Amino acid sequence: MRAEDVLPDEQNEGQFNGISVRKGTVGAFLGNTRRWLDESGSSVERSTAERDILDALPALHALGLFDILQVRDTRLRELVAKAGA
Template sequence: MRAEDLLPDHLDQGQFNGIAVRKGTVGAFLINARRLADPGGSEEQRRLAEHDIVEALPALRALGLFEILQVRDEHLRGLCEGH
C-alpha cells in the first residue's frame, strides 16, 4: 500500500479505529521525538514537543504504530506508555 492509497491527496484526515487522524501525524511525532531528545534544544522546545506528542497519542494508537514499532528512547517510551 502506498500513502495515497491510505489517504488520497484531496483528504487531510481519515478515520482509523474511530479516531480522526490528520495527514502528517506520524511525521510530526517523529520531528517532536527528535526535538525531545535534542540535548541542544531549549527547555521550551522540549516542553512543546512533549505536549504535542501526548496530544497525538490517541491517533498514533488508532493507527497501531506502537503495535508495530518499539520506541527505543527511554524517556519517549515512558511518555508514550504513561499517557
C-alpha cells in the same frame, strides 16, 4: 499499499478506529520526538514538543503504530507508556 491508498492527495484526514487522524501525524510525531530528545534545545522547545507528542498519541495508537514498532529510546518509551496508563 501506498500512502495515497490510505489517504488520497485531496483528503487531509481519515477515521481510524474511531479517531480522526490528520495527514502528517506520524511525521510530526517524529519531528517532535527529535526536538524533545535534543538536550541542546531550550526548555520551552522541549516542553512544546512533549505536549505535541502527548496530543498525537491517541491518533498514533488508533493507527496501530505501537502495535508494530517499538520505541527504542527509554525516556520516550516511558512517556508513551505513562500517557497510555
